[in-house]
Amino acid sequence: MASSAKTNRKHLLLVGGGHAHVLVLEAFARDPEPGLAITLVSRNRLTPYSGMLPGHLTGAYTRDEIHIDLERLARAAGARLVLDEAIGFDSALRRARLKGGEALAYDILSVDIGITPDLSGIAGADEHALAVKPIGSLLEKWDRLAEKALAPDGPRRFAIVGGGAAGICLAFAVRAFFTKRVSDSIEVSLIAASEASGINAGMRRRIARALKRRGIALRAEDAALRIDRDGVMLASGQFVPADAVLVSTHAAPPPVLAATDWAKDESGFLAVGPTLQILNDAAVFAVGDCATMIAHPRPKAGVFAVRQGPVLARNLRRAVRGEALESYIPQRDHLLLIATGDGRAIGGRGRFLAFEGRLAWRLKDAIDRRFMRRFG
Ligand SMILES: Cc1cc2nc3c(=O)[nH]c(=O)nc-3n(C[C@H](O)[C@H](O)[C@H](O)COP(=O)(O)OP(=O)(O)OC[C@H]3O[C@@H](n4cnc5c(N)ncnc54)[C@H](O)[C@@H]3O)c2cc1C
Structure with a gap:
């Protein structure tokens, strides 16, 4: 240049x-x-x-x-x-x-x-887990996981570590994708050390119900300490057996x-x-x-x-x-929509608004498609 x-x-x-x-x-x-x-x-x-x-x-x-x-x-x-x-x-x-x-x-x-992913807080994560963040490299890793899962002796028990919006979305996605492609007897666990920020109480209740409905075991208020080839050791002393672990916790x-x-x-x-x-x-x-x-x-x-x-x-x-610049204050909250992988979504905003259903998914779909239309 x-x-x-x-x-x-x-x-x-x-x-x-x-x-x-x-x-x-x-x-x-x-x-x-x-x-x-x-x-x-x-x-x-x-x-x-x-x-x-x-x-x-x-x-x-x-x-x-x-x-x-x-x-x-x-x-x-x-x-x-x-x-x-x-x-x-x-x-x-x-x-x-x-x-x-x-x-x-x-x-x-x-x-x-x-x-960039930060797996430093969980022993063995570097070796035995798939880092979900950043999204730029996720699809490549997902493809490799899907390929393995299609083999007769491939992973059947999946654990997702991280109870934020991304981890929750991913748990629903894993359930939907691998149930359809591999078997409806796969096991999915979501390990959440703390309550996700930005998700209000009404949404949390709906998410907990949807996880149950979709057969996803929620390990709430328990942190992953160690990951090995057989699963995840939690702070409570419980062990979550898993053949594949996806980590969606902090990033650096x-x-x-x-x-x-x-x-x-x-x-x-x-x-x-x-x-x-x-x-x-x-x-x-x-x-x-x-x-x-x-x-x-x-x-x-x-x-x-x-x-x-x-x-x-x-x-x-x-x-x-060379003109004066504009100052910007980001909005405090935003409409959050989490797809549950069954043609429905759970939505909410601020402290009180929470809703769910097929219309919520259609709303999310319309918002996202409108965004993408801007880029041809
Ligand atoms: C499974 C999952 C689901 C999510 N769903 C949502 C959601 O529904 N809503 C939401 O708001 N957020 C969601 N998130 C979070 C969201 O992905 C991130 O917050 C968002 O991508 C951040 O955007 P960004 O512009 O900061 O960076 P990115 O989207 O990560 O883009 C950064 C780009 O910079 C490139 N890059 C990196 N380093 C360099 C370098 N040195 N030189 C040149 N290029 C470089 C990368 O390759 C990448 O293309 C989700 C995250 C995950 C993991």
Whole structure:
């Protein structure tokens, strides 16, 4: 990439094809910014949309339907797509180093690279479990698991560790997928150390009933301590026998951020202010799971990354033009819809609203399909 100083055009570098960046590209495709060169660095050409991922695992959507084609989107936005991975950032020189050897200079950088799995708290997880997060690598692992499960001596007992929304979705997806493909005598357990944040009491009751209805054993308020080839040892001393264990617990910041001198929160996620700029570097924006809005922290969920997308697009445009940036306060709660894998869903919002049924699934389906239509 020619230095931006030589060409006199400003260079916006987007690293990571996450949920917020696809909306930035969509915004610049709709309304191009004169004098701006855009580069997107992404490990993959296709990026999955988290809202439809569990639905894909249950067979409701094809793989194409849940992926956004970054090549097509970048082309529409007049952006250059570099299929590579950022392995270092030099904030003094304003450069990102890529695995393939290229160094990209930027005037403005935006980072949307998600998270990396953190299995460190559970002994044996590295060796014996499948890390569910980040979603970018989940489908490959899922395919391998499905292939194994189709063999006559393949896994029949599945345990999901992590009682957050992703773990719950996954438990329903595992039940639906493997019951249909393998056998209706498979066993599924969900291990949840604590109550999921952002899920109100009414939803929790409905989820517990749906788990029971779907034959999923809930091990509530019990943490996984150790995973071995036969199953999961819990803090209570109970053992959950399992041939395949999927872990959907905490996640850590991507390692590439650790060596940077950018401001971070206590867990190492990039610390950003209300304009989505990193607190100690106005040339750098960070969004989605890899960042924490220090004054308004929110759970790591795709819905928050999606909400940041349009704000980020406007602020990047303003930064290019040298205009004052917009401040953003993310909403406190959001509509949460969990598919139960049987053509139904459980929904809720805030402290009190909770509902379930076929209409809830249709609502989720309509919202997610409308989102994906934006990307052709
Ligand atoms: C099973 C499951 C179901 C979920 N369901 C929901 C849901 O229904 N609703 C919801 O709100 N959330 C859901 N989530 C959470 C959601 O997936 C994440 O919060 C969301 O993906 C975060 O988006 P993001 O933009 O931060 O990053 P991501 O979507 O993870 O995208 C980051 C991208 O950056 C790329 N990347 C990473 N490092 C580099 C690098 N160094 N250089 C270049 N590219 C890089 C990655 O390959 C990836 O493509 C679910 C999660 C799981 C595991």
